[in-house]
Amino acid sequence: MGFDPHEPEQRGQLRDALTAADITVGELWLRYFSMTGSAGEYEVQAYLQGLISLPVIQRDLLALACNEIIAEKPPLHAPCADQMKGMGPIGPS
Template sequence: MGFDPNEPEQRQRLRAALKAADLKPGELWLNYFSIGGSVGEYEVEAYLQGLLSLPPLQRDLLAMAANELIEAVPRLFAPYSDDANLAQPDQESNTADDRDTQDSAGADEYTDPPENE
């Protein structure tokens, strides 16, 4: 194929990054297209499978799109023993709105009227 020497390594690392971030090719393509990428979704999938070569600019736009998506995913961090959030239980779960919802939960239930005897 018409690969330049860096293309296979760039593709392999892109695939690894997508897998690690649990991103699908369709998500990548949509972001890639929104930032100016010019190849279609099928071509991106073929590139990721090693079936199609892409010019360096398009590969770099794919990398940029992937990195933007990866950065948007919140990361989990292990807490330290002195983290303030560690000692406080979730205070948001019992707000006034939640209590109102709980109080009116049965209000919409339908019951059959008593039968006339």
């Protein structure tokens, strides 16, 4: 397996997305594996730490798995005043 010059940037952006979306390696790996990913969970962890290289297709599957998980999460938003009606200091009354 040769080294792809884009791999470090792809890995870094995947790590950034995982952190921003609060996705664990276990969550990522489970989705990736369900999409026919062939690397084990420890291999994915090692890849994310920059310890091993993965083939392009496996890296792309990891990116797709991450993007799917992100798409399923509810978006963050700041509520307007009319959305706050009935809300106490902690949450809905």
